[in-house]
Amino acid sequence: MPSRPRSQAQDPDEAARAARAEWRSRQLLDAAARLMERDGFHGVSMQALAEEASVSVGLIYRYFGGKDDLLLAVIVDVLEAFATRVPSAVEEAGNDPVERIAAAFRAYCDVIDEHRHAAVLTYRESRTLGSEGRNKIKSMEIDTSEPLRAAIRDGASSGLLIAVDTELVAHDLLLMAHGWALKHWYLEQTLRFDDYVTKQTALVLNAIVEPQHRPHYRHLLATH
Amino acid sequence: MPSRPRSQAQDPDEAARAARAEWRSRQLLDAAARLMERDGFHGVSMQALAEEASVSVGLIYRYFGGKDDLLLAVIVDVLEAFATRVPSAVEEAGNDPVERIAAAFRAYCDVIDEHRHAAVLTYRESRTLGSEGRNKIKSMEIDTSEPLRAAIRDGASSGLLIAVDTELVAHDLLLMAHGWALKHWYLEQTLRFDDYVTKQTALVLNAIVEPQHRPHYRHLLATH
Amino acid sequence: MPSRPRSQAQDPDEAARAARAEWRSRQLLDAAARLMERDGFHGVSMQALAEEASVSVGLIYRYFGGKDDLLLAVIVDVLEAFATRVPSAVEEAGNDPVERIAAAFRAYCDVIDEHRHAAVLTYRESRTLGSEGRNKIKSMEIDTSEPLRAAIRDGASSGLLIAVDTELVAHDLLLMAHGWALKHWYLEQTLRFDDYVTKQTALVLNAIVEPQHRPHYRHLLATH
Amino acid sequence: MPSRPRSQAQDPDEAARAARAEWRSRQLLDAAARLMERDGFHGVSMQALAEEASVSVGLIYRYFGGKDDLLLAVIVDVLEAFATRVPSAVEEAGNDPVERIAAAFRAYCDVIDEHRHAAVLTYRESRTLGSEGRNKIKSMEIDTSEPLRAAIRDGASSGLLIAVDTELVAHDLLLMAHGWALKHWYLEQTLRFDDYVTKQTALVLNAIVEPQHRPHYRHLLATH
DNA sequence: TATGAATGAGGCTTCATTCAT
DNA sequence: GATGAATGAAGCCTCATTCAT
Structure with a gap:
């Protein structure tokens, strides 16, 4: 609770200031x-950014x-959305590992669709960052994908899934989620966002x- | 007869020059x-490039x-490798659509593994290119992936595959192939190239x- | 009333900024x-210019x-001086066409002497400009010399001048005016500026x- | 006589070589x-020149x-044409100073019209040359214009001309001659070369x- | 003589960053 | 807090010149 020690008389001021700062950050990040x-990243000048x-x-x-710091912040912003949204989505999905996988994937896709602009930066501009930033991102990526991997592991150990390489399946799901942003120019010709998620989930x-449990997940395996 | 000698006597000269040019291009492209x-792309200066x-x-x-032109050439170089290698791999796989799909995917992965450096550029630096270059790449991407889509269509119409969205499956396979390059820093910790291809194919x-045809493709569906 | 204050309260700011900009432009142009x-033009680097x-x-x-833009601006600067100074000089000379011709010529020479550095650029570096800049200069040259041509035409039609080719005489006068800058290294050995103008006018x-009107213009025809 | 000592047996060879060299120089100069x-000057690269x-x-x-040396050679080439053509033209004009002035002027104009491309370079690119080249040109300019000045001086001392500043009149005539090249883009709209020379001479x-000698030079003073 | 591939210094321009106001 | 004029390092590219063939 680091905010308490600060004098109380200044709280209103501080709150206003913090709110303003928050608003500015968001404005700039967006x-x-x-x-x-x-x-x-390199095509945008600070002057252009200021104007925008x-x-x-x-x-x-x-x-x-x-x-550079700004780029990192933009990317971290997305990763934080993953960190916030994916676990809660998984939680809401109940205890069934398969449901949790589907929920996690959908949550990933939702965040990416909402931050389509920023999501691709993870792939595109990570080389731009110094090793410090890159490491931060890498570890956040691993952290935020942990709920997904946990669900896959649970599914496998509970016999709901066939024997699979957890890392690989998680990697594939994340790749598919990002694929929506990476190849959006192509995909949007034939698919709406919701169809993309549904079909990829089913696939x-x-x-x-x-196989023996598939009938139970008919609602996830059907694509229409 | 000044024209005759030309066609033969000067060929060596021209050939030598062409060979040198070819060698230089390759040297620079690599x-x-x-x-x-x-x-x-932006982290490399022409100076550094010259030194390398x-x-x-x-x-x-x-x-x-x-x-810019050099970047485009590097990317086109990979796409041309796709255009050369994928169709021949598909051909060699015989007439079975499933075999053809597997062969196409493996060929994609082979090329990407051989050009791992360049392969990621398609995803990372395409925004850097002007619209002309971007369009060229887009159309080459579509062209080179046609054999894969054809095989998927054949498989679907012949009843070997369940009803699938051809575009989406093709997109997924391409994404997975590129995934090896994009997330190589992570994947190499747990997988060798061959395992990656085999497991992804099976998946x-x-x-x-x-389902009824799966026994026939046991060699492709097993992962070890 | 945010709009009212603006028109007055902000004027000072804007005015100050405009003044600074004006000052900078002049500084750089000079x-x-x-x-x-x-x-x-090609012997001057931007680095050297900045230092100067x-x-x-x-x-x-x-x-x-x-x-390029800077070169164009330098040249236009001289041409604008012509556009400002020549017409007023002609006006002040009264209605006599011959007086007006003499006044126009002197005004041209004055401006060139004051901008001796820049005046030669019109002749020397016009090829450097793109066709757009070149056309702008050409049309300004023609525009600014119109008062002179008009005076010559008037003189001819009123019988004060012998039959002459207006274009050619105007061309000669302009050439002579620029000659002071072009061959200054040579002319300054034997002539002061004022003598140059006086003698050329007389010539x-x-x-x-x-011939019959010459006595009336004795003050212009005598050179000492 | 430095050419004699060379062995006579090689003369044909040397002659052929010299002829070839002469031809090459001309080719390059043009x-x-x-x-x-x-x-x-700066807009032309050596590669472009080689190709041309x-x-x-x-x-x-x-x-x-x-x-730089090539530029100097191009300019000297024109000045040498002046040195060759002007004196002989003056000579052919007979002993009358006025005729000699007219002949010199026409000779100047002829050379300039024939070398219109190169003639302007004297004015445009002289700053490009080092001081050595510039001095050479300056002295050649003075030398080649000596016949003209001599004729003017003769005319003045013989009473055929009114009292004039020899240097200035010579300067004007040279300027007018060059004017044909400098403002060719404008003059060619209304004048043919011959008219230009005739009218300027008359002027x-x-x-x-x-005045009292004018009737005698009616053929030079009339413009049509 | 003649070629043209190769060099590399030097030029123009951009843009992230600072700082006085 | 906020501004934007000013800085200058660094990048891309050109082109005069050289030299091995």
């Missing part, structure tokens, strides 16, 4: 994600350490659910 | 792919129009082959 | 003219689009004024 | 003048010391010939 997705966010160049440096579960 | 994969390839900066411009076929 | 006359103007390289690009008028 | 007039002259880059360096002579 502008950055939008522009970077369109033009790539309707602030001055100088102000950006009050909220972020620099351009993967069809591959890994024990 | 150096570019290597460096760009490590540091990203052991030539002078100026010489690069004799073979490529500029940095996908398990999802799409009609 | 430095550019000075250097380019000495070393030629005591600013950083980058700042030049805030005020001018690039090196030309002697060639074109109707 | 190509250079052509290109430089169109694109300016249908030789290799390397060969240019066998005939000229470098690019200048009208300004400097003693």
Whole structure:
């Protein structure tokens, strides 16, 4: 509780300031994600960013350490959304491992669809970051995908799934989720977001659910 | 008879020149792919590129129009490898659609593993290209993946596969093939290349082959 | 009332900014003219220009689009001086066509002497400009010399001048005016600026004024 | 007589070689003048020059010391034409100073019209040359214009001309001659070369010939 | 003589970052 | 907090010149 020690008389002020800072950060993060997705990290200048966010160049440096830092923040922003949304989605799905896998996958896809601009940056611009940032991202990626891997492990050990390589299946699901953003220009020609998720879920579960349990997951295996 | 000698006497000269040019292009393309994969397109300076390839900066411009052009060439180089290798692999696989799918996927993976440096650039740096280059790549991607889609269509119409969305399955297979390069830093911890291909093949076929035909493809569905 | 204050309260700010910009432009234009006359357009690097103007390289690009643009601006600067000074000089000379011709010529020479550095650029570096810039200059040249041509036409139609080719005489006068800058290294050995103008005026008028009217223009025809 | 000592048996060889060298120089000089007039000295690369002259880059360096040297040679080429053609034209004009002035002017104009490409370079690119080359040109300019100045001085001392500043009139005539090349883009709209020379001759002579002698030079003073 | 592949210094330009206001 | 003018390092590219063949 680091906020308490601060004097109470200043709380209102501080709260207002914090709110303002929060608002500014969000404003900048969104502008950055939008522009970077369109033009790539290096295609966006700080001046362009300032204009897009309707602030001055100088102000950006009050909220972020620099351009690299901003990129990292944009990426972390998405990863934090994963960290928030995936576990709760898994929880809500109940105790069935297969349901949890499906829920996790859908949650991933939801976040990516909402942050389509920023999601691709993980793949595209990670080389831009220094090793420090890269390591942070790598470990966050691993952390945020843990619920998914746990569900797969549970499914396997409980006999609901055939013997599978947990890491590989998790990797595939994450790849498919990101695929929606990476190849959006192509996929959007034939699929709506919801169809993409439903079909991919069915495809993967069809591959890994024990045949004898499939009837039970008819609602996940059917695609229409 | 000045024209006769020309067609033969000068051929050696021209041939030698062409060979040298070919050699230089390859040298530069390889150096570019290597460096760009490590540091990203924007992280590589022409100076650094020249040093890596052991030539002078100026010489690069004799073979490529500029940095963008070089990036495009690197990417096209991989796509051309797809265009060469995938169809022949499919052909050699015989007439069975399932075998053809597996062969196509393996060929994709082979090329990507051989060009791991360059393969990721398609995903990472496509925004860097102008729309002209981007369109060229898009159409090459679609062209080179046609054999795969054809095999999937054949499999579906012949009843070997369950009803699937051809585009989506093709997209998934391509994504998985590229996944080996994109997440190589992570995957190599637990998998060798051959295992990756074998397991992914099994996973996908398990999802799409009609249950009654699975026994026939035991060699593709088993992972060890 | 946010709009009212703006129109007045912010004027000072805007005015100050505009004044600063004006000052910078002049500073750069002068430095550019000075250097380019000495070393030629291509002999002047942006680095050298920045040093001469005591600013950083980058700042030049805030005020001018690039090196070409700067050259164009320098040239246009002289042409604008013509456009301002020649007509008023002609006006002040009264209604006599011959007086107006003499006044126009002197005004041309004055401007060229004041911008001796820049004046030669019109002749020397026009090929450097793109066709767009070249056309702009051509049309400004024609526009700014119109008062002179008009005076010549008036003189001819009123019988004060012998029959002359208006275009040619105008061309000659402009050439002579620029000659002071073009061959300054040679002319300054024997002539002061004022003598140059006086003598050239006498020479030309002697060639074109109707003999019977010459006595009336004794003050222009005598050279000492 | 440095050519004699050389063995006589080799003379044919040497002659052939010299002829070839002469031909090459001419070929290069012409190509250079052509290109430089169109694109300016700095707008022409040695590669472009080689192509225009249908030789290799390397060969240019066998005939000229470098690019600057070539520019100097192009300019000197024109000045040498002046040195050759003007005196003989003056000679042929007889002893009358006025006729000699007119002949000199026409000779100047002829050479300039024939070398229109190169003639402008004297004005445009002289700053490009080092001081050595510039001095050479300056002194050649002064030398080649001496016949003109001599004729003017003669005319003045013999009473055929009114009192004039010899240097200035010579300067004007040279300027007018070059004017044909400098403003060719504009003048060609209304004048043919011959008209230009005739009219300018008439204009200048009208300004400097003693009125009482004018009838005698009716053929030079009339413009049609 | 003649070629043209190769070099590399130097130029123009961009843009992340700073700092006085 | 906020601005934006100013900085200057670093990048891409050109092109005069050389030299092995």
